[in-house]
Amino acid sequence: MTGAPMVLAEKVSKNFGTNRVLRGISLEVDPGEVLCIVGPSGSGKSTFLRCINHLERVDGGRLSVDGQLVGYRQKGEKLYELKLKEAAFQRQEIGMVFQRFNLFPHLTAVENITLAPMRVKGLSRTKATARAKELLERVGLGDKGDAYPAHLSGGQQQRVAIARALAMDPKLMLFDEPTSALDPELVGEVLDVMKGLAKSGMTMIVVTHEMGFAREVADTLVFMDDGVVVEAGPPRQVLSDPQHDRTKAFLSKVL
Amino acid sequence: MSEPESDRMIESEPDRKMRARGGQDADTSSAEAIVAVPLRHPWRIVIAVVLLLGLAVFVLDAAQRSDYGWPDVGKYIFDRRISQAAWVTLWLTIYSMIGAIVLGLLLAIMRLSPNPVLKSIAWLYIWVFRGTPVYVQLVFWGIVALIYPVFTLGIPFTTPWVTVPNEIFTNLFITAVIGLALNEAAYMSEIVRAGLLSVDEGQAEASTALAMSWGQTMRYVVVPQAMKIIIPPTGNEVISMLKTTSLVAAIPLSVDLYGVSRGISAVTFTPVPLLIVASLWYLLFTSILMVGQHFIEKRFSRGTGRVKTGKEPAAPEAPPTAGPGAPGVPLGTDFGGKG
Numbered sequence: 140m141t142g143a144p145m146v147l148a149e150k151v152s153k154n155f156g157t158n159r160v161l162r163g164i165s166l167e168v169d170p171g172e173v174l175c176i177v178g179p180s181g182s183g184k185s186t187f188l189r190c191i192n193h194l195e196r197v198d199g200g201r202l203s204v205d206g207q208l209v210g211y212r213q214k215g216e217k218l219y220e221l222k223l224k225e226a227a228f229q230r231q232e233i234g235m236v237f238q239r240f241n242l243f244p245h246l247t248a249v250e251n252i253t254l255a256p257m258r259v260k261g262l263s264r265t266k267a268t269a270r271a272k273e274l275l276e277r278v279g280l281g282d283k284g285d286a287y288p289a290h291l292s293g294g295q296q297q298r299v300a301i302a303r304a305l306a307m308d309p310k311l312m313l314f315d316e317p318t319s320a321l322d323p324e325l326v327g328e329v330l331d332v333m334k335g336l337a338k339s340g341m342t343m344i345v346v347t348h349e350m351g352f353a354r355e356v357a358d359t360l361v362f363m364d365d366g367v368v369v370e371a372g373p374p375r376q377v378l379s380d381p382q383h384d385r386t387k388a389f390l391s392k393v394l
Numbered sequence: 395m396s397e398p399e400s401d402r403m404i405e406s407e408p409d410r411k412m413r414a415r416g417g418q419d420a421d422t423s424s425a426e427a428i429v430a431v432p433l434r435h436p437w438r439i440v441i442a443v444v445l446l447l448g449l450a451v452f453v454l455d456a457a458q459r460s461d462y463g464w465p466d467v468g469k470y471i472f473d474r475r476i477s478q479a480a481w482v483t484l485w486l487t488i489y490s491m492i493g494a495i496v497l498g499l500l501l502a503i504m505r506l507s508p509n510p511v512l513k514s515i516a517w518l519y520i521w522v523f524r525g526t527p528v529y530v531q532l533v534f535w536g537i538v539a540l541i542y543p544v545f546t547l548g549i550p551f552t553t554p555w556v557t558v559p560n561e562i563f564t565n566l567f568i569t570a571v572i573g574l575a576l577n578e579a580a581y582m583s584e585i586v587r588a589g590l591l592s593v594d595e596g597q598a599e600a601s602t603a604l605a606m607s608w609g610q611t612m613r614y615v616v617v618p619q620a621m622k623i624i625i626p627p628t629g630n631e632v633i634s635m636l637k638t639t640s641l642v643a644a645i646p647l648s649v650d651l652y653g654v655s656r657g658i659s660a661v662t663f664t665p666v667p668l669l670i671v672a673s674l675w676y677l678l679f680t681s682i683l684m685v686g687q688h689f690i691e692k693r694f695s696r697g698t699g700r701v702k703t704g705k706e707p708a709a710p711e712a713p714p715t716a717g718p719g720a721p722g723v724p725l726g727t728d729f730g731g732k733g
Contacts, residue, residue, distance in 0.1 A: 192603055223608060230605040241600035245618050254614055255604035300600075307604060 143206055145170045145311055145342045146191060150200035152366075153186055160186045162366035163200065168359075170310075173343045175353040175374065178363035179389060184346040187363070188313050191344065192233040193226050204233065205310060231259065234304030238316040240296045242288040242303070248275060249284040252303045260307070267306075274302035278332045294325030298332050305336075312336065314345040350394060354378055362386045466667035470658065471674060479654035480675045486570060486639045486650060487679075491632055493575030498582025505587055516583065523580035528573075529644050535573035536645035539563040567649070570642040578635060585627045589620035621694045629687030633680050651675055 146168040153161040160183045168174050176184045189195045190202060193210040202209045210226060211218045221229070243251050252271035256262040262270075275281050278298040288296050297317055304312060314333065318326040330352050337343055337356050347353060353360050353374050360374035362383075370377055370386045378394070381387045456462055470476055504516035523531070539560050548554035563569050593616045601611040640652035648657060651672050659668040 194599060194603060227602075227605045227607055230603060233603075235600075235603040237596060237600060237603075239596055241594075241596040243597065243600070243615055243619075245622075255601075255606055258610050258614060259605045303604070 142170065144168060145172070145205055146344065147203050148187075148200070149202075151187070151190060151197055151202050152199035153183075153190060153195060154198050160366055161190070164363075164366075164368055165200075166361060166368060166371065168311075168342060168344060170342050171340045172358045173337045173345065173356055174359045174361060175357035176344065176346045176361045176363055177348065177350070177353060177389075177393075178369075182363045183366040184363050185315050188235075188315050188344060188346055191311075191313060192230050192235055193221075194235075196220075204229070227259075231307055232310045234307060234309035234312045236297070236300050236304055236312070236314045236317050238319050240288070240293070240300045240320070242296050242300055244288050247285050247287055248280065248291070248299045248302075251288070251299060252306045255303070256306050270306060271302070274305055275299070277305075277335075278302045279328070292325060293321045294328045297321065297329045301329075301332055301336070311342045311344070314343065314347070316346050316348065318347070318349060348393065350378065350390075362389065364389070461666055462670070463664050463667035466662075466664050467670050467674075470655075470668060470671045473658075473671075475654055475658065476651070476671060476675065479649060479651045480679075482567075482649050483636065483639050483651040483675075484679065486567075486574065486642065487632065487636045489571045490574035490578060490639070491635055493571065494578035494582045494631075494635075495628070497575065497579035499586050501579060501583035502586035502590060505583065506590060520580045520583060523577050528577045528638060529641050531577050532570070532573045532641055532644040535563065535569050535576075536566075538569075566642075566645055566647040570639075570645055570647045570650075573645065574635065574638065574642070578631065581631060582628070585624055585631070586620070589622075589624035590616060592623045593619045618694075625691055625694050626687070629683065629690070632687075633683050636679055636683065637676060 144167040146166075148164050148166050150163040150165055151161055152159065152163055164183075164187055166174070176187070178184050186195055190197050191204065191209065196210060207229065208218075209229065210221055212221055212225070213219075242248075243254070246254065249268060249271045252274060253262075253264065253267035256267045256270065257264060272281065272284055275284055278301055280295060280298055280302070283291060283295060283299070288299070291299065301317075317333070318329050321329065326349070330349065333343070333345070333352070334356055345353075345357070357374045359371060360377045361368055362370045362377060362381075362385075364385050370381060370383045377386065378390065381390055457464070501516045501519060504512040505520075507513055542560050542563070545558045545560055546554035547556040562572070597615050597619065598611050601615040606614070639650055642650055643653055643656075647653065655668040655672040656665075659665040662668075
């Protein structure tokens with residue numbers, strides 16, 4: 140554990156009205172580390188993930204990615220909320236994969252991948268397309284470049300979505316239950332792509348229900364419940380020897 | 395319509411049953427086709443015959459009735475005054491719709507804005523312009539030059555800096571365009587708003603997560619998908635607008651298709667043939683618009699999985715008659731029209 144952390148959360152909190160969804164989350168993710176977050180639904184896992192790329196505003200505590208405060212700028216003692224443009228600039232470094240893929244249905248696989256690099260980073264169409272084909276090859280869909288999302292299976296769509304996020308060359312990838320909307324027989328192909336990504340040294344935060352994947356790939360497993368981190372540690376230890384009652388209760392239901 | 399459907403059912407039923415049984419005899423070609431007397435529908439034939447007879451009687455009668463003035467229809471259908479008036483109607487429609495779409499988009503964005511003042515103003519506008527008849531609105535715009543004879547710029551209740559005579563509302567064509575556009579904008583804004591709301595929130599979220607700005611998200615992700623919802627009713631609105639232009643008589647503007655044909659008939663005392671002439675021109679334009687609408691709808695339904703596009707090299711372009719506008723089916727069944 141040397142060097143600056145990629146993600147540093149200190150007592151992060153988030154409220155929706157009077158509903159306190161995050162109640163002081165503190166954790167660290169080092170570069171190259173794979174962190175898996177598990178926990179019952181409604182425990183704030185997805186909200187925390189969305190806070191990291193400022194899709195949700197953090198209400199309390201400090202959250203920084205690669206040394207930069209997320210969503211705010213500090214000037215002396217005061218915090219200023221970032222302008223939309225500045226927030227967008229921060230997001231370039233963070234890729235996100237959604238539970239329901241959220242591919243753009245009116246664009247082909249290649250167009251889905253090239254849109255942001257062309258519009259945000261100003262890449263030429265030729266360059267962006269070449270890179271898109273390379274990424275599709277990497278997720279095992281080299282022949283599906285011209286297909287529209289509606290003509291792809293769920294697993295294929297999610298792999299295109301991963302390629303789309305990777306096209307922005309992110310330093311950090313966020314996965315929000317990437318296999319929860321998939322038919323069981325399609326889960327494996329998506330997890331394989333994610334394993335490959337983890338092996339290549341990508342820093343990843345994965346909210347998941349796939350305990351097998353967490354055990355095999357994660358460096359750290361975090362169990363969240365009711366807006367707090369209940370337990371964190373190496374996955375084998377947390378899964379086989381949970382210390383906390385709530386962790387035990389949850390694991391007894393899912394394992 | 396259901397006749398071919400029932401035929402198909404008879405053929406495919408045994409195939410499906412064979413497969414469902416999942417026996418070793420899955421080769422459907424060996425299944426014996428059912429030879430049966432198809433279900434008869436005698437009432438369909440009776441109703442069709444009665445309707446056709448009625449239509450034939452009406453047409454034969456109308457052809458002989460002198461009041462229709464068919465020779466006059468032939469005489470005036472390509473009259474220069476009529477064709478010029480048809481152009482006026484066409485341009486009235488085009489300008490009014492462009493104005494309505496721009497203003498409607500603005501109103502739709504205002505209604506979706508988090509700013510409560512913008513939201514309320516847009517709501518108020520729509521309430522007023524949708525809640526009063528377009529005829530009444532046109533009469534009002536026709537006399538608005540009397541209420542505001544001059545435009546002034548300056549601090550209220552002091553001597554104005556600049557005073558310009560109101561030349562906008564003294565030009566009847568511009569008045570007509572403004573009157574029609576302001577009314578139509580209220581309807582367009584609701585159509586645009588419904589289109590924007592129909593796009594899944596996850597789309598804007600994914601676009602935002604890819605570091606695209608609000609404008610880029612709208613332009614490249616939300617609006618192209620909203621178009622699929624916006625285009626069909628907008629096509630109906632264009633067709634509806636073409637017909638609504640005949641109400642500019644309320645301003646009173648009389649150089650449009652209906653105004654001119656009425657003007658001619660006032661001199662010749664032959665109202666019926668000139669109404670037929672005007673109707674034929676309106677029908678020509680609405681028919682052209684319906685064909686155009688069909689192709690635009692096809693263009694914007696890319697990626698929905700129902701329509702093959704020429705982009706996929708594997709799938710050869712389907713014959714032009716296939717697709718949503720199936721052969722023999724009228725292109726648009728709704729002629730639009732709320733008035």
